[in-house]
Amino acid sequence: MPLVDTPVRLGVQLQPQHAPYAAFRDAVRRLEDMGVDILFNWDHFFPLSGDPDGMHFESWTMLAAWAEQTERVQFGALVNCNSYRNPDLQADMARTIDHISAKNGGQGRFIFATGSGWFARDYEEYGYEFGTAGSRLDDLAAGLERIETRWQSLNxxxxxxxxxxxxxxxxxxxxxxxxxxxDIWHSFVRPGEIAHKLEVIERWAEREERDTSNLVISNELHQRGQDFADELYDSGVRLFTLGFHGPDWDYHLVRSWLRWRDAKNA
Structure with a gap:
């Protein structure tokens, strides 16, 4: 797949758990000032680590606050769960947040990152049908069609x-x-797997009659070193995401990855 070479970007995922909201507001401000490219949260209703009944915040309302608070940084969920909201509602929410984030006559900064869902407790406690991995992916396929159609009709x-x-x-x-x-494919696959996965995407793209040569490849840095990141880069990854634990945020770690990003883009 002849991917267009794009600048390396760093996305930091603020895990919305185990901290009061004021800590997230401060972290968003500091990370934008540091030069992070994208801020993410995640779309769950309960913590994924630590105390399973600890503090936790909802994704989309948090993203709307970030849209208003920030000026430059892009943002989204890593990733939204298609099962939790009607697809047409998701489209409307995304459009609204995109407009909130447009500052000084510019364009919005929202990234619609989405997936089919997997965390059974969310489904069980909030009353959603869990189904199977296959049925949730089928729902995502139908949902994406509706979302893109709704974006074309919103006013x-x-x-x-x-x-x-x-x-x-x-x-x-x-x-x-x-x-x-x-527009962006995110995964946790190792560098040696990426070429094969891109070949699969290219074969599907031929059947779908869609040009994916501008597809941005994204992967995760959490608990990985710069040698591994170099391998991901050589495999075509250009968006690197970093899971970020709070409330004692390790800003030194972010600075080290920003220096690595800047060296790659020099």
């Missing part, structure tokens, strides 16, 4: 074509959705 329209980010690596369904819809 006002989104400020620009909202970039779509899809996470996962399954070759029969997920990567076909990447080929059909995504």
């Amino acid at each position: 006002p329209a989104p400020t620009r074509e909202i970039p779509v980010m899809i996470g996962g690596k399954g070759e029969q369904k997920t990567l076909r959705l990447v080929a059909r819809h995504a």
Whole structure:
């Protein structure tokens, strides 16, 4: 797949758990000032680590606050769960947040990153049907069609074509959705696997009659070193995400990855 070489970007995922909201507000301000490219949270209702009943905040309302608070940084969930909200509602929420984030006559900064969902407790306690991994992926496929259709009819329209980010690596369904819809593909696959996965995406793209040569490849840095990041870079990754634990945020770690990013872009 002849990917267009794009600058390296660093996205930091503020895990919305185990901290009061004031700590997140401060972290967002500091990370934007430091020069982080993208801020993410995640779309769950309970903590994924630590005390399972600890403090936790909802994704989309937090993102709307970030849209108003920030001036430059892009942002989104890593990733939204398609199961939790009607697809047309998701489209409207994304469009609204995109407009909130447009400052001084510019375009919005929201990234619509989405997936099919997996955390059973969210479904059980909030009354959603869990189904199977396959049924949730089928729902995501139908949902993405509705979301893109709704974006075309909203008044006002989104400020620009909202970039779509899809996470996962399954070759029969997920990567076909990447080929059909995504501007960014996010996964945790190792460098040696990426070329094969891109070949799968390219085969699906041919069937979908969609050009994916501008697809941005995204991968995770948490608990990984710079040698591993170099391998990911050589494999075509250009968006690097970093899971960030609070409330004692390790800003020195972020600075080290920003220096690495800047060296790659020099």
